[in-house]
Amino acid sequence: MSSETESATAGFLVWRLSMKWRVAVDRAVAPLGLTHAQYALMGSLYGMARSGRQPSQRQLADHTGLEALYVSKLARALEASGLVARTRDPDDPRAMRLSLTEQGHDVTSRAITVVQGLLDQMLEPLGGRKSPRARQFTRELEALLEAPLDPHTETTENAEEQS
Numbered sequence: 001m002s003s004e005t006e007s008a009t010a011g012f013l014v015w016r017l018s019m020k021w022r023v024a025v026d027r028a029v030a031p032l033g034l035t036h037a038q039y040a041l042m043g044s045l046y047g048m049a050r051s052g053r054q055p056s057q058r059q060l061a062d063h064t065g066l067e068a069l070y071v072s073k074l075a076r077a078l079e080a081s082g083l084v085a086r087t088r089d090p091d092d093p094r095a096m097r098l099s100l101t102e103q104g105h106d107v108t109s110r111a112i113t114v115v116q117g118l119l120d121q122m123l124e125p126l127g128g129r130k131s132p133r134a135r136q137f138t139r140e141l142e143a144l145l146e147a148p149l150d151p152h153t154e155t156t157e158n159a160e161e162q163s
Contacts, residue, residue, distance in 0.1 A: 028114045040064050041074050042108045045100050056095040
């Protein structure tokens with residue numbers, strides 16, 4: 001651990017790791033004409049399609065953690081690039097269903113290979129992607145993602161510290 005991060009809070013370290021990851025993915029997928037956010041959207045579509053789903057923009061926003069308006073903007077840009085198809089949901093005319101085009105599928109497959117290489121590099125200090133430590137780290141990240149966060153709720157401990 002570097003001297004800069006020895007006394008860092010977990011929140012700061014999560015932020016730093018997320019920024020490091022975003023920048024690395026941005027650089028890695030740029031030669032494919034993608035940004036990190038576009039990759040997140042397309043990679044999610046790829047995975048959802050493999051399990052037989054064609055999500056709406058709202059469902060994809062919920063899945064990725066991106067704002068619905070941002071997903072809509074990304075989807076429009078990816079549609080204009082020929083990578084994503086947007087179709088009206090026959091059961092809800094307000095909703096748009098998203099899917100990868102053939103070209104989008106090809107680009108996403110290549111991007112996934114590149115990003116998996118980054119993931120291997122990032123998890124090497126934990127023994128590699130398939131190591132017990134990496135699997136435990138993944139479970140801990142899942143637990144943190146499931147924890148509710150409400151910025152309007154102040155804990156008793158925080159209130160006492162500020163008094």
